[in-house]
Amino acid sequence: MSGTPAAGAARPVIVIAATPTSNGDLHVGHMAGPYLAGDVYARYAAATGRPVVYTTITDDSQTYVPTTAHRLGVEPRELVADSTARIQRTITAMGLSMAGLPPVDDRYRATVLDFFTRLHADGKLRRRTVRLPYVPATGTYLYDGLMKGICPSCLAGSAGGVCEGCGHPNNYDELLAPAATTDPDAEVTVREAEILVLPAEEYRDRLTAYYAEREGRWRPNAMRLVRELLAGPLPEIPVTVPGTWGIAAPFPETPGQILYPWVEAMPAVMYATWWANGRDGEPAAETDAHWRAGADPELVYFHGFDNVYHWGFLDLVMLMAHGDRYALPESNVVNEFYDLRGEKFSTSRGHLVWTADLLEDVPRDLVRFYLSLTAPETQRTDFTVEAMRAATGRRLVGPWNRLADALRAATLADEPGPRPVSGEGRTRAAVMAARFRSCYDLASFSPARAAETLLIHLDRLVASASAGTASTGDLLLEARTLLAFAAPILIDVAAEARAAGVDLRTDAAEPPTEISPFVLPRLPDSARPDAALAGADGRAPAGV
Structure with missing residues (x-):
């Protein structure tokens, strides 16, 4: 798939499932969302004779890794290793047509850094002084999963960064009544910090044209959120933050800072595509080759509504900031939330069914069929x-x-x-x-x-x-x-x-x-009763 496609060759397809945070396994709600849907599309595209890569990669830099590790009393790197192994086990058990989970290694980090040092060299990043929630007792700046509070757009409870309910971003000091996730009683003040940002407003015209061209391919609720975002001032996307868990930012203007975790996704899946596509014989500088405009890939993202801002907007701005270097996604296939007995899946409350546990008791084809049939495509199911x-x-x-x-x-x-x-x-x-x-x-x-x-x-x-x-x-x-x-x-x-x-x-x-006559294979019956699926009845199953 590297380089320009040969004349008459089928257009290559790159299918991306939202990068899973390595702070736990994939439960049934995850699987019924982007992961199974992405696999179904990838398999169908391959059956029509097109070259297809279906991939994802663990999102190890997310703040939800150290906060979950703190809650569980384990080291973050131990949690990452255990969660990655569990996620890989689930991907294999579900039969997802991925080559596997790529390693988050030096080649990965080089790809990520190259993506942003190019933007920096091209003058696309801007220095900004911003106000961030801050915990004086620990000297910790709060952002994303490190804090919780009230969404300023819908007044629902929310983590930092983006509201899971309404989908709107709440960067910097926008979250109301912020509190530290790991110590809700700690004093929280506001402190200024100088960071690098990517101003989305500079890409408004191109964004508006992009969404107008693809509106019919987006599901209604996701496009409604996009219209709401375009109706106001577009955010300045943080590229660096004063944090400690993540990839060190290499820029002289922001010593001691890291790359903002959410901006890693685009170069991360470029690297994952390269890794899944064979990865032999290509130097590190070419890990983005499959995504370049000249390769003309059909890029399709699969993710949940809570990631529309990130995968449907933030990542799009980052691709556009590279000029015409990269192809742009054909579509974002967005799912709503999948509930369990009428309530949202919750790892912390043990209100879930792990996909791997379900597959131990129910034949895989039956699980895939039922999750496809009841998938939360346009409303919660x-x-x-x-x-x-x-x-x-x-x-x-x-x-x-x-x-x-x-x-x-x-x-x-x-x-x-x-x-x-x-x-x-x-x-x-x-x-x-x-x-x-x-x-x-x-x-x-x-x-x-x-x-x-x-x-x-x-x-x-x-x-x-x-x-x-x-x-x-x-x-x-x-x-x-x-x-x-x-x-x-x-x-x-x-x-x-x-x-x-x-x-x-x-x-x-x-x-x-x-x-010619053939035998239609029989389907297996559903297996024994719910012995290993106690999580469906409210008792936490084994696992992270």
């Missing part, structure tokens, strides 16, 4: 283990296995060899493909609609097989079409079919006139 078991058993596993058994019986009853497909069968297969593509294509991407479309056609094919109203060839073609377009979600049953020689590509020009 709710998860319970009981609802998942009931829905997957009644709506998916039962009908799917009845279709598999019917197809097996039909093919055994006929003579061997390819079966002819009627014109009506080819038309139905083409209609199915078109409906699925409308679910997976970026402009209208919706794993929830894809999962529901799967159920609609599954019920139709079971009824057709039971009534004997379709020929064996027609049933086989339509079942194969169903399987091919279910493959981004049902990865294990698809892998079993591919291993048996079933062609599951989705880029065929038109349906075939005949089809």
